[in-house]
Amino acid sequence: MVNPPDPSNLFLTEVLAGTGTFGTINLAPMLMFESSPALDLLPTEKKSKRKKTPSALESDFVLLPVKTVPSHFSQAFEASERDFRIVFGWEDDPHKRNFAIGQPIDMAVPICIDLDRFVERSNGIFGKSGTGKSFLARLLLSGVIRKRAAVNLIFDMHSEYGWEAAAEGKQFQTVKGLRQLFPGQVKIYTLDPDSTVRRGVRDAQELYIGLDQIEVEDLMLVKEELNLSEASLENAIILRNEFGKNWISRLLSMTNGEIQEFCETKMGSKSSIMALQRKLTRLEELKYLKQTCPENPIKQLLDALKSHKHVVIEFGSQSNMLSYMLATNIITRRIHHAYVRQAEKFLQTKNPSDRPIQLMITIEEAHRFLNPMTARQTIFGTIAREMRKYFVTLLVVDQRPSGIDNEVMSQIGTRVTALLNDDKDIDAIFTGVAGSTNLRSVLAKLDSKQQALVLGHAVPMPVVMQTRRYDEEFYRAIGEIDWEEVSTPEVLKAAEVARADLGF
Ligand SMILES: Nc1ncnc2c1ncn2[C@@H]1O[C@H](COP(=O)(O)OP(=O)(O)O)[C@@H](O)[C@H]1O
Ligand SMILES: [Mg+2]
Structure with a gap:
């Protein structure tokens, strides 16, 4: 760059023109690997046993934050498949609840998030409309359900998580909802029973709220x-x-x-x-509001969560903002209240059977609940700020992250972000993230679908990924067997065996 060839030197210009090029490369060290010291202490016999599985090799590294600058003449390499495995793990790691959510853009190796770390804090899925937020949410929720990392309460504004949802495309297509993937573990409650029945959902429970x-x-x-x-x-x-x-x-x-x-x-x-x-x-x-409701359906809902059933609440035609915000707030306030009591009891008794099951609450249009004006007053602001203290966290899905209060945004542990082009929204994603200048430009360059930047608590370093496809192959890999579709005795038998294998 300092000494470009003299343009009058025809020989050099001819050699370089059309074949040579140069550029500058910025390297930003993110992590250091070190082989695990624990390994050196293992007796040789055990060491050789561990080396048998290829994955054990990768777990022998510890990942450290970058504290030093690489020395002069250090070599730079493109990350190999193995490097990705060392950093992002693999899905069937027996020591961790890992879940593959995508792949690097140009390589076939899984990018996993650590679900235990994921559910420990509130998380966000962001992106412009139509970039795949709902698909990402379904994917992450399937992972949490499949790996039993937490119990979910999902406020399903557009009725697309519980049962079938439409996918965009040339011909009309639908994708499966969580209840279809995990029939034994997911319950649907509805605030608009007529609409839910029309969509072909059997046995959804009606939910009423008393004035x-x-x-x-x-x-x-x-x-x-x-x-x-x-x-x-x-x-x-x-x-x-x-x-x-x-x-x-x-x-x-x-x-x-x-x-x-x-x-x-x-x-x-x-x-x-x-x-x-x-x-x-x-x-x-509002159809779901009654003068009083003696049977207290919210209590039933809480009992379902306690018995480790995931709950999807459908709004059907009752999905305008007033209706969604009101119901979501009332229900969450009660559930949170019960969780606080349970958590306090657990703190006092320290009895493992008193420990509340970690709860993750999914809300859409999150900026309406968490904007600077309301975040201080609403239950959602409280949950986001108190973090894991009471075993309740949020999964917020939103297309306008700039509308969310800064203080709340900085508590969002893991941020999965699809394409955004508004500068204010991009800034919001990096609230409280050090050294984000390089990542900022990444966000605006993502494809408009099925690509996302993942950063935060559940991944060792920020990474851009091609989102895992939510399709038949995924259902087979992750879903539980649908008992309702199973009929003949042989199939039932086979299903039972498979079920036992899966540990259900
Ligand atoms: N992981 C995925 N697997 C399959 N299709 C996807 C995926 N992510 C996005 N899509 C496609 O992109 C479309 C828009 O995604 P959607 O989640 O509805 O967007 P948003 O909720 O952000 O408005 C979907 O209808 C689907 O066709
Ligand atoms: Mg959506």
Whole structure:
């Protein structure tokens, strides 16, 4: 670069033109490998035993953060398949819950994430619309279910995780939902039974929410959707204090005269309460809201989670933002409450049977719940900030990460990000990530589908991958046997054997 050949030197220009080229290469050291010191301490006989399986070789390395600069004349090599295995492991590692989520762009070797580390913190899947977020979410959820890393509660806004979902393409195609892959382990609850039945889902459980389960806090979250003023919310608190948990049904049935009388004695504002009453009538449009619901379906849902059943909640036609946010907040608040109690009990008794099962809650359009205005007030902000303390974490799926509060974003442990082109969104992905300048340009250059950058807690270093295909081959590799489709005695027998092999 310093001494380009003199252009008048025809001989040199002819030699170089068309054949020679040069460029600068930036090397950013990410990890150092060292062979494991523990190995040297093993008796020779054991050592040779370990070397029998090829994978044992790779586990003999320890990965360390980069603390030194490579010395002069160190050689640079392109990463080989083995290097990828050393760093990202392999799926059937008996010592880890690894799950392959893709491959490097130009090599056929799996990139695995460590699911135990994954579920320990809140995580995010980001990308523009149509880049494969829902597919990535289904993939990761299948991994968590298959490897039993955590129990899942999924708020399925567009009804695409539980049962069949449509895939884009020239002809109409569908992909399987989690309930079809793991019929014995996944339960579908629905807030719109008609729609769920229409889609061919048998035995989905109906879920109702009582008006008496709505707190003023829930209304604060949907303040914009309901167009509620601060004054209305303050008066909601007065009403709640006066009437207790039935305040909404009481308010909805109050006449003008009663409101007038109430305001005179309780210092409420008549106009605000009238406005509140008018706006809350919109709640009557939500099919799943009932005056009261004695059988408490949320408790049933919690029992399902406790018995290690994964729960998908479908919204069907009830998927507008108001409906989604309200139900999601009310249900999560109760479940979180139960988890906090259980976790505190466990902390006190230290009895392993009291330990709550790690819970991962999936929400879509996450920036609506976690924007700087609401993240401080809602249960989701709390969960993201308190991290694993109570064994509950989030999986947020979002196309606008810049809308998520910074403080929450910096708690997101593993970020799986497909193509983004808005600079603000790209910045948000790297909140709290050191040395991200090189990675930034990577994000805007990804293919528009099935490619993603994975970085954070569950992978040793950031990596760009070709996402694992979610297709028939994947179902075969990962799914449980569908008992409902199995009929003849021979098939049943074979299935039972396979089931035992899989350890179900
Ligand atoms: N892992 C994958 N396997 C198979 N198809 C995929 C995968 N990821 C993305 N696709 C294709 O890309 C389309 C859009 O993906 P989708 O997850 O619906 O996007 P988003 O949720 O980000 O809007 C899908 O319909 C599918 O055709
Ligand atoms: Mg989607």
